[in-house]
Amino acid sequence: MGVQLTLDKVLERAVDLFPDRELVTKLPDGSVHRYTYGDAYDRINQLASALDDLGLDRGDRVGVVATNHYRHYELYFGPACSGRSIHMCNMRLPDHHFVHTIDDAEDRVIFVDPGLIEKVEANADDLDTVEQYVVLDDEVPETDLEPVTDYESLLSGQPTDYEWPEIDEDAEYGMCHTSGTTGLPKGVAYSHRAMYLHSIMGGHVDANGIGERDTILPVVPMFHANGWGLPYGATLVGAKQVFPSVHTDPETIARLIDEEGVTFSAAVPTIWLEMAEFLDENPEVDISNIDRLTVGGSAPPESLIRKYDEEYDAPILQGWGMTETSPLGTLSTLRKETAALPSDEQYEYRAKAGIPVPGMQTRVIDDDGEEVPADGETMGELQVRSPWVTDGYHNRPEENEQAFTDDGYLRTGDIATRDEMGYIDVVDRDRDVIKSGGEWISSVQLENELIGHEAVSEATVIAVDHERWQERPMAVVVPRDGATVDADDLEAHLAETFPSWWLPDVYEIVDEIPKTSTGKFDKKTLRDQFDVVLEAE
Amino acid sequence: MGVQLTLDKVLERAVDLFPDRELVTKLPDGSVHRYTYGDAYDRINQLASALDDLGLDRGDRVGVVATNHYRHYELYFGPACSGRSIHMCNMRLPDHHFVHTIDDAEDRVIFVDPGLIEKVEANADDLDTVEQYVVLDDEVPETDLEPVTDYESLLSGQPTDYEWPEIDEDAEYGMCHTSGTTGLPKGVAYSHRAMYLHSIMGGHVDANGIGERDTILPVVPMFHANGWGLPYGATLVGAKQVFPSVHTDPETIARLIDEEGVTFSAAVPTIWLEMAEFLDENPEVDISNIDRLTVGGSAPPESLIRKYDEEYDAPILQGWGMTETSPLGTLSTLRKETAALPSDEQYEYRAKAGIPVPGMQTRVIDDDGEEVPADGETMGELQVRSPWVTDGYHNRPEENEQAFTDDGYLRTGDIATRDEMGYIDVVDRDRDVIKSGGEWISSVQLENELIGHEAVSEATVIAVDHERWQERPMAVVVPRDGATVDADDLEAHLAETFPSWWLPDVYEIVDEIPKTSTGKFDKKTLRDQFDVVLEAE
Numbered sequence A, B: 001m002g003v004q005l006t007l008d009k010v011l012e013r014a015v016d017l018f019p020d021r022e023l024v025t026k027l028p029d030g031s032v033h034r035y036t037y038g039d040a041y042d043r044i045n046q047l048a049s050a051l052d053d054l055g056l057d058r059g060d061r062v063g064v065v066a067t068n069h070y071r072h073y074e075l076y077f078g079p080a081c082s083g084r085s086i087h088m089c090n091m092r093l094p095d096h097h098f099v100h101t102i103d104d105a106e107d108r109v110i111f112v113d114p115g116l117i118e119k120v121e122a123n124a125d126d127l128d129t130v131e132q133y134v135v136l137d138d139e140v141p142e143t144d145l146e147p148v149t150d151y152e153s154l155l156s157g158q159p160t161d162y163e164w165p166e167i168d169e170d171a172e173y174g175m176c177h178t179s180g181t182t183g184l185p186k187g188v189a190y191s192h193r194a195m196y197l198h199s200i201m202g203g204h205v206d207a208n209g210i211g212e213r214d215t216i217l218p219v220v221p222m223f224h225a226n227g228w229g230l231p232y233g234a235t236l237v238g239a240k241q242v243f244p245s246v247h248t249d250p251e252t253i254a255r256l257i258d259e260e261g262v263t264f265s266a267a268v269p270t271i272w273l274e275m276a277e278f279l280d281e282n283p284e285v286d287i288s289n290i291d292r293l294t295v296g297g298s299a300p301p302e303s304l305i306r307k308y309d310e311e312y313d314a315p316i317l318q319g320w321g322m323t324e325t326s327p328l329g330t331l332s333t334l335r336k337e338t339a340a341l342p343s344d345e346q347y348e349y350r351a352k353a354g355i356p357v358p359g360m361q362t363r364v365i366d367d368d369g370e371e372v373p374a375d376g377e378t379m380g381e382l383q384v385r386s387p388w389v390t391d392g393y394h395n396r397p398e399e400n401e402q403a404f405t406d407d408g409y410l411r412t413g414d415i416a417t418r419d420e421m422g423y424i425d426v427v428d429r430d431r432d433v434i435k436s437g438g439e440w441i442s443s444v445q446l447e448n449e450l451i452g453h454e455a456v457s458e459a460t461v462i463a464v465d466h467e468r469w470q471e472r473p474m475a476v477v478v479p480r481d482g483a484t485v486d487a488d489d490l491e492a493h494l495a496e497t498f499p500s501w502w503l504p505d506v507y508e509i510v511d512e513i514p515k516t517s518t519g520k521f522d523k524k525t526l527r528d529q530f531d532v533v534l535e536a537e
């Protein structure tokens, strides 16, 4: 057996070369916890021994229900390096989905934040596989959970030198579930090999280029596709990391960026949209330490990317990925040719999902199974292949038969275009694309243009049934505080960019758009809410 | 079988995303050949079909005896992607070593440059495994070789769409032999997996950071440890590449750097020492397009690194590696802490072999099998482990028993120190380190200081036998054109840095120092030449 691509090597590198680099957590009570990779390493070793004492065998899963903080970080490595697996639980899922994910993963132990204990308590009766609970604190609060202990007692007295077992690189180190945007969340098991490769790729100059000089703040929850791989990628290079715990409000994030010298951060667009409103109201707050923000999970509008350049000196890179892809697939980096364009034209590319990162193969396939022309317009299904793309969902044999092509590409279910420069643009999900009279209308492109209207705070577009055209677009729009908009304004705005048959038939002005557990527009709920059939005029 | 880490994927990425990027060759006749990744791809496909016609089976090796040029580049991929292996032959080896390497690799076909055909002709009678010859040209010159054809006839009429077979990532794609500095060159077989990983790592910001915006000029011969992996790493990212063929003289290299916009180049120190003399005489030539030069194979002196910064605006990074390590192991990048030092102190670190690149594990082990303290002074053997370190020499079962530790580290035979910042410094080979009265003296450190003397052009230090101290250092020095030096000057110069017991007992002033096949000082020959026993005074 050659040298295996395992996560103990990712961790050991940080400890070997950068033992004094800091891991900083803004704790729920507002105080700041600081320690180093060296300190974390000791505790990760203790954790591994504690898992032995808990009776966890090779391959067993521990569920973690936690915000982003240093103990969660320790759980990213302790189970993995000792041959178990971390199941990163999404506590924002509705209860029946939450229970399903833990059941599906067969978690034997649940590690839970004191602040999230109610979610677990409320469902504890249904968590049949769970044998014990550990509260991520130094004491056990009032709780019905049992048996239960606290994390610090668990670690206390354990030796700080665990001998990592030999692990096959194909062994599982972790599991996440998809966001549940389109239905029941699906389980994805990750191998050591996948995340090792994803971590090296994460430092590639033509990807995120995460290096030892960076300071990384993952705003994206650590349950969302491995925190987009950031805690692992940052560890490989020994970068300083900053964890916000419960404080994902724009103000705390902005101040952490400023005070801790954060150079790289990542989250879904809604976070950065909120941040923009905050920064506009608090012009004295400065986030220009940022070298790049990776924004993905859904498409950030071009207007947001411009604003972050022009007003905050914090460049946005769009990323596309999935839970199934570890997650990074494409990134809207500029290449020699697009970097040479006038900056105004560069935005056209920066607003796309981007170029496949090294190690990722992509193609866009039409209904006949052919690659679409590289014209930036013709839509097809995005298919991807890479050593860090899953080779199947957990416990879903039927889905797995559909999910892959014969030559091993994952059918993403995303509708995309590809242009002559190799940029992929994800214009919709196949379930959300609006099929109007045999032609397709991209809901995402309409959304991005709507959000560029000065009076609009949030906007989404869904398909509604139509007697004649099968489906037609409906826009759902939240005006900015104090602003008003009407359908005529919006239609005039969209008409500047799109042909008339793309323009929504209906504009609903609302106070709020429902969001999913990972902060995406919840179109499933919206479609139920606006379940109408439009008549042919 | 998951997605395999194979070189067809490295190639396909360039062709998919950067089909129009150029590969430029300065041909032997001085003219320039230009084509694109798209063009090269067609020819690589043709080459694969041609290898079928030549009757080459899976795993068979083809030997390549060639300088760096586009046809050699095609041979980097054609055999590999179609399931064969390229044996990169070092034609600068003395005949008996040259024959040994081809015999050892069992090459069935030899591809040879017209300009190197004599070397092959002179040894053809001894090349027992070779069945046919292909001359890398569009016609066959006068030659005794047979059967023989020319490369262009071989490709001509072949289809441009070969279907790559499924290849296991552990399969061999290539073989190199070590430089033969210490004895018979040893064969190292490389797996697809090793070079795929080495290529992704090569783009890591904390390694060489090779990206699509770079223009890469490998001066290092493509037979020397995969051309240090550059043609593969550059292809993964679609970077423009420039090949000098026979023109490795400073003038042509400097002009190529200037005219083709070369941002990255790599070679052994002697090349850059010669370049410095040329640039000093031709101050109008400008190499400041260079972002970084990787210099390795032996240690570049600190004075060279300073000079390239100060006078040519072409920063040097020292790299350490071996044929056995694909080759990249460590790189003298600055880390946050050393980058913050005054630039004068930075040189202390930049003159070391450097920090292990992501994916490379290193340790320095003393005679008792313990890690040496991280004090930058205590010497021990450098041991390394990585998925791109070989797991054994070809056909050398006895050597292989000695070469690895029980936990899978390669014993490099290099003597090194490690400092508190994690920098490794390779101070000698175990065969060259001078064992004086039970203490060790680093020949390399003495050399680096000698070369810093203004009147010295080249210098090396070897051990000579001593009646009382077992071994003592002898310096062998080439003065600069027109300059004179004597032992007193040199001793006074060294005494500024080293304790008196380190100072050489003898200084030999010579016209030239013999070099090995890869441009290193040939200490084996020197030791034979100065085979004396010094007497105790």
Ligand SMILES: Nc1ncnc2c1ncn2[C@@H]1O[C@H](COP(=O)(O)OP(=O)(O)OP(=O)(O)O)[C@@H](O)[C@H]1O
Binding pocket: A178, A179, A180, A181, A182, A183, A184, A185, A186, A225, A295, A296, A297, A298, A299, A300, A318, A319, A320, A321, A322, A323, A324, A353, A412, A413, A414, A426, A428, A429, A518, A520
């Ligand atoms: N840059 C982007 N632009 C557009 N869509 C994106 C982008 N990045 C991610 N997405 C969307 O997010 C999806 C992946 O999200 P995730 O894995 O979090 O679960 P989900 O697909 O939202 O939920 P589920 O699969 O359970 O329905 C992608 O398939 C794509 O639809």
Ligand SMILES: Nc1ncnc2c1ncn2[C@@H]1O[C@H](COP(=O)(O)OP(=O)(O)OP(=O)(O)O)[C@@H](O)[C@H]1O
Binding pocket: B178, B179, B180, B181, B182, B183, B184, B185, B186, B225, B295, B296, B297, B298, B299, B300, B318, B319, B320, B321, B322, B323, B324, B353, B412, B413, B414, B426, B428, B429, B518, B520
């Ligand atoms: N930056 C460096 N500083 C000092 N020595 C170096 C450096 N880079 C490489 N070397 C030397 O080069 C060696 C690897 O060279 P290579 O594989 O070309 O063959 P060789 O060791 O010279 O020849 P052979 O193994 O056949 O004797 C290393 O083991 C080391 O001794």
Ligand SMILES: [Mg+2]
Binding pocket: A178, A179, A322
């Ligand atoms: Mg999904």
Ligand SMILES: [Mg+2]
Binding pocket: B178, B179, B322
């Ligand atoms: Mg060697």
